[in-house]
Amino acid sequence: MAPRWPVLPLLVPLVAAVLSVPTASADVVAAAVTEHQAESASISNGLVESNHAGYTGSGFVNYDNETGAYVEFTVTAATAGPATLSFRYANGTAAGRPVNVTVNGSAGVSVAFPPTGAWSTWSTAVATVSLAAGANRVRATATTSTGGPNLDRLAVDTGTSGVGRPADVNGQLRVCGVKLCNQYGKPIQLRGMSTHGIQWYAQCVKTASLDALANDWGADVLRISLYVQEGGYETNPRKFTDLVHGYIEEATRRGLYALVDWHQLDPGDPNANISLARTFFTEVAQRHRDKTNIIYDIANEPNNVSWAGIKSYAEQMIPVIRAQDPDGVVFVGTHGWGSLGISDGRSEQDIVANPINATNFMYTFHFYAASHQDEYFAALQRAAARLPIFVTEFGTQTYTGDGANDFTYSQKYLDFLAANKIGWTNWNFSDDFRSGAVFKEGTCAGSTFAGTGVLKPAGVWIRDRMRTPDDFPTS
Structure with a gap:
């Protein structure tokens, strides 16, 4: 193998501001994926905090240590159908902090939220649900007395791939x-x-x-x-x-x-x-x-x-x-x-x-x-x-x-x-x-x-x- 890219005969000047960064703090991803910051959701028995590094947005939700505490997101879907929910979270304890994820009051699905090793170490937990056309109430409710994890954001993929976004699903490699x-x-x-x-x-x-x-x-x-x-x-x-x-x-x-x-x-x-x-x-x-x-x-x-x-x-x-x-x-x-x-x-x-x-x-x-x-x-x-x-x-x-x-x-x-x-x-x-x-x-x-x-x-x-x-x- 040999060098493939000699100095170009026509160098293109570097443009200082070529990257137009989205200014919205939520839902910045195009097409079938939207992001929702937990601190902007409806919160019952929890606090918005920012004392652990690595969160996105302006903070994260720290669930109270009790059964029934929840974070509820409003998620809009263009059409009815399956969706992949990717929750970005941290759990600095030695045990899982499971939650029940419901959509519009449905029976729900359990998501484990296993330990991440530290409160500043963030990972992703994934659930597959069905959304109705229009607005949906996606609620993540703690099912044990230790409450839920620290919840940073929710990414919703309503595409046809059957999986969420690559880095959300796979997490730390x-x-x-x-x-x-x-x-x-x-x-x-x-x-x-x-x-x-x-x-x-x-x-x-x-x-x-x-x-x-x-x-x-x-x-x-x-x-x-x-x-x-x-x-x-x-x-x-x-x-x-x-x-x-x-x-x-x-x-x-x-x-x-x-x-x-x-x-x-x-x-x-x-x-x-x-x-x-x-x-x-x-x-x-x-x-x-x-x-x-x-x-x-x-x-x-x-x-x-x-x-x-x-x-x-x-x-x-x-x-x-x-x-x-x-x-x-x-x-x-x-x-x-x-x-x-x-x-x-x-x-x-x-x-x-x-x-x-x-x-x-x-x-x-x-x-x-x-x-x-x-x-x-x-x-x-x-x-x-x-x-x-x-x-x-x-x-x-x-x-x-x-x-x-x-x-x-x-x-x-x-x-x-x-x-x-x-x-x-x-x-x-x-x-x-x-x-x-x-x-x-x-x-x-x-x-x-x-x-x-x-x-x-x-x-x-x-x-x-x-x-x-x-x-x-x-x-």
Whole structure:
């Protein structure tokens, strides 16, 4: 594998205010998902408080310790039918705090609300109910003398997917064996898109495009591609760190996972940027530590560096993140531009023989299907049986991100990834002139991103594969 993105002949200037942030404090998610803050609901025997970090909105509801205390939301549905309710909550005790969830006085369904470990650690509990057309009274009533959990918000999904928003359903991720698992300990596959370099294509990451990604495409994860060099982070750390903060918040509002990509490429040795990486990841992990949808990728594509050098870098950087966010999953790029060493004439055996000394992390693999075929595919097959792998970047073209699409070999890869619950993000969510950018040139200057009319062939293909509902097991 080789660098795919030389300095562009036509650099697109960074637009400082490209992201139009919704101003409403509730119901900020488009399409079939709405959010309702608990502090704005009707409360019986409970208080609105803000003394535990990590809540959204202006606070959360602390139930009184008694049976019958409740929080009641008014939820409007366009049509009658099933809905998925995702309650964001914290429970710092050692026992569950079950509630009975009723709709318009129905018999209701019991939701367990198990312990989260601390009052500042937030998780999600999910229930499926039937809503009537129009306004509905959704009430969560404590069924034990200890009352309910601290309740932050309710997200209501009336779509046809049968599941709630990805980050709401799956909650805090962790690595179990060689799989990425959700809060219920079940292996899952996340699928999504990578931005292009935000120093060039920030105008492609805005309210309308992110709404399309979440609601029209059905993505689970947004990879935020922060180049270190090439006009990126090192030129203005404050500006680019703030952009990343903003994109994390936008992904969170839409129930997506935010994959923060430290996109070092040249120099290829991540140790060359370790001081910058420490500064950046310390701030990002500290600010977002109470979120459950953050994934940290500390080295995009190490190249011209030994596996031992990458291992040394990772074992220095992982504790930097753990000091701020003990639960966050960390990704580490493999040698040979993320090829498990193949592009360097090596193999995954380097990693198997000398694994990184850490837990709750994964190794990353990149492929471009028109260039990286049998040898690379075989390496992925071998590695997936022994190492936790996430494909943080792939394309249907050549490794330059250009040229003809090889959809046949791309599908071979995706079938294997699906069968083995290996997550992926596709390169890239921009209107760059290359065939690997999903949007037609000029699209990002407008406000229309949904549907196929604005997409290149690669965009049509990848959107179609993302729209199939994910199976996120909860039991």
